[in-house]
Amino acid sequence: MGWMTEDGLHEGYVVPVFADGVRGAGISGGGIPDDQVIVGSHYDDSDPSRPTTHYETRPAAEAIGWCIACACRDRSGLLLDPEKQWVSALLARVPSRSLEDVSGGRIYAADEDVIYVADGGEVEEQLRRRWTTEHAGGREALARVVAAQERVRQAEHELDAAVAEARASGAVWEDIAVATGMKRQSAHARWRDVGERELRAARRRVDAAIGSLGAAPGDVPQAEAMRARLAEPDVADAVELLRASAHSRRSDQD
Numbered sequence: 237m238g239w240m241t242e243d244g245l246h247e248g249y250v251v252p253v254f255a256d257g258v259r260g261a262g263i264s265g266g267g268i269p270d271d272q273v274i275v276g277s278h279y280d281d282s283d284p285s286r287p288t289t290h291y292e293t294r295p296a297a298e299a300i301g302w303c304i305a306c307a308c309r310d311r312s313g314l315l316l317d318p319e320k321q322w323v324s325a326l327l328a329r330v331p332s333r334s335l336e337d338v339s340g341g342r343i344y345a346a347d348e349d350v351i352y353v354a355d356g357g358e359v360e361e362q363l364r365r366r367w368t369t370e371h372a373g374g375r376e377a378l379a380r381v382v383a384a385q386e387r388v389r390q391a392e393h394e395l396d397a398a399v400a401e402a403r404a405s406g407a408v409w410e411d412i413a414v415a416t417g418m419k420r421q422s423a424h425a426r427w428r429d430v431g432e433r434e435l436r437a438a439r440r441r442v443d444a445a446i447g448s449l450g451a452a453p454g455d456v457p458q459a460e461a462m463r464a465r466l467a468e469p470d471v472a473d474a475v476e477l478l479r480a481s482a483h484s485r486r487s488d489q490d
C-alpha cells in the first residue's frame with residue numbers, strides 16, 4: 237500500500253486522522269471490520285502456544301481526514317525518530333462526493349472506505365504526486381547530490397594521486413598545467429604539497445632500511461649488504477620516489 241523511493245529510503249502511505257491528532261497505524265486486516273481504523277497494536281506472546289496481536293481501534297466514522305505519512309530512513313537505512321519523519325498537512329474529509337477536491341486537499345469517503353482511500357485510482361495517484369512534490373522527490377534529488385559529491389571526491393582523490401605519480405616520474409608543472417587545462421601557477425599552487433605524505437613514507441622506509449644495517453664507514457661487507465637492502469623492491473621504489481622528488485624540486489626552481 238506504500239510508495240517507495242528508488243533508493244528505498246522513503247515509503248509514503250496514507251492514514252486516517254482523528255480530531256485529537258491520533259493517526260491510523262497504516263495497517264488493516266487482523267479480523268478488524270472495515271469501518272474501524274486500527275490505531276495501535278500490541279503483540280502478546282505471554283502464552284507461547286497461542287501468540288496473539290491485540291488491536292486498538294477507532295470508528296472510521298470519527299475520522300476527520302487523512303494525512304500522507306512517510307517512513308523516512310537515514311542513509312544507512314535506519315528509520316528516523318518519529319518526530320523527524322515527514323507528515324503532510326491534513327487532507328480534510330468532506331461529507332459528500334460533490335464536495336471532493338483531492339488536489340485542494342478535500343476528500344470524500346464512506347466509513348467503510350476510510351482506510352482504503354488511497355488504494356488505487358485517481359485519489360492515490362494525486363496523493364502520491366503530492367508526497368513526491370512536497371517531500372520524496374526533493375529527498376531523492378538530495379540523495380543523488382550526496383552520491384554525486386562522493387564521486388567528485390573520489391575523482392579528485394584519483395586526480396591528486398595521478399598528479400603525484402606524474403610529478404614523481406619527472407613531469408614538470410607545465411605538463412601538469414597542459415594536462416589539466418589550468419594555468420601553471422594554479423596547478424603548482426594546488427598540487428605542490430600532493431605527494432608529501434608519500435615522500436615522508438618513502439623517507440621512513442629508506443631510513444629504516446639503512447638503520448636496520450647500522451652500517452659503519454669503510455665496512456665493505458656492510459656496504460654490500462646495504463646495497464642489497466636498498467635494492468629490495470619496496471625500498472627501491474622509495475629510493476626512486478625520493479630521487480624523482482629531488483629532481484622535480486630542482487626543476488621547480490627554473
Ligand SMILES: [Zn+2]
Nearest residue numbers: 246306307308
Ligand atoms: Zn520520507
